[in-house]
Amino acid sequence: MSLFRRRGKLPPPDSVPRHIAIVMDGNGRWASRRGLPRAAGHAAGAETFRRIATHCRDIGVGYLTVYAFSTENWKRPEDEVSQIFSLLEKYLAEAAEKMERDKIRLRILGDTSVLSSKLRRMIADTELISSQYTGFQANICVNYGARDEILRAAESFVRAGDAPTEEAFSAALYSGGIPDPDLLIRPGGETRLSNFLLWQLAYAELYFTDILWPDFTPDDLNRAVAAYNGRTRRFGGI
Ligand code: IPE
Ligand code: IPE
Ligand code: MG
Numbered sequence: 001m002s003l004f005r006r007r008g009k010l011p012p013p014d015s016v017p018r019h020i021a022i023v024m025d026g027n028g029r030w031a032s033r034r035g036l037p038r039a040a041g042h043a044a045g046a047e048t049f050r051r052i053a054t055h056c057r058d059i060g061v062g063y064l065t066v067y068a069f070s071t072e073n074w075k076r077p078e079d080e081v082s083q084i085f086s087l088l089e090k091y092l093a094e095a096a097e098k099m100e101r102d103k104i105r106l107r108i109l110g111d112t113s114v115l116s117s118k119l120r121r122m123i124a125d126t127e128l129i130s131s132q133y134t135g136f137q138a139n140i141c142v143n144y145g146a147r148d149e150i151l152r153a154a155e156s157f158v159r160a161g162d163a164p165t166e167e168a169f170s171a172a173l174y175s176g177g178i179p180d181p182d183l184l185i186r187p188g189g190e191t192r193l194s195n196f197l198l199w200q201l202a203y204a205e206l207y208f209t210d211i212l213w214p215d216f217t218p219d220d221l222n223r224a225v226a227a228y229n230g231r232t233r234r235f236g237g238i
Pocket of ligand 3: 025026027188
């Protein structure tokens with residue numbers, strides 16, 4: 001039973017982070033431990049994403065940003081990469097069908113220019129149609145790398161001959177318009193950022209757990225939120 005529900009209530013709205021970021025890691029190991037192909041782990045991970053996104057929406061989180069495919073993940077075998085992109089297509093097709101019910105605004109962050117034209121069209125359609133939902137936003141990072149994101153933003157200022165302010169620089173990132181994450185969760189046992197949101201996580205609280213992403217439950221998310229609530233955020237003050 002959930003940590004919060006055990007106390008008979010959902011977390012009070014003011015204790016819920018406005019923005020949670022998650023490195024969805026551990027799919028491959030989850031599958032290997034079951035003697036399954038790695039793709040089965042990615043499929044299970046996609047289901048977990050669906051459950052966690054709904055849960056975040058229900059407890060009053062404003063933004064959820066997940067790392068689905070990094071600029072470094074192209075190093076993987078071609079068949080694994082194509083299975084991951086097939087899953088993304090499947091997810092977007094289903095999201096489009098369930099949009100009216102789920103009321104989730106979707107955004108894809110990353111360099112989508114190299115994706116298939118079919119996938120790019122699906123992304124554009126889903127982003128456009130779901131932009132009417134303003135209660136909860138899920139951002140899926142695809143072909144995302146923080147260094148790539150920062151370089152592109154820097155190049156845009158060089159091209160314009162402008163000196164950026166911190167605010168203008170933030171706005172030029174893929175995540176422009178989205179507030180910085182308050183809490184970063186990395187399941188899967190690794191304690192590194194792997195090129196995720198290097199600019200935006202400057203003052204996020206970091207939470208690591210050995211649970212593999214496909215096993216990560218809404219209760220695990222509540223535990224991370226409870227840990228977040230036990231932290232003192234000083235932002236450099238006293
Ligand atoms: C995360 O799970 C998903 C992607 C990086 C696409 P992994 O595939 O990295 O799973 P592990 O870390 O090998 O277990
Ligand atoms: C980070 O996981 C990227 C995603 C979850 C999409 P990786 O499995 O690629 O990270 P490393 O290689 O262990 O750092
Ligand atoms: Mg991994």
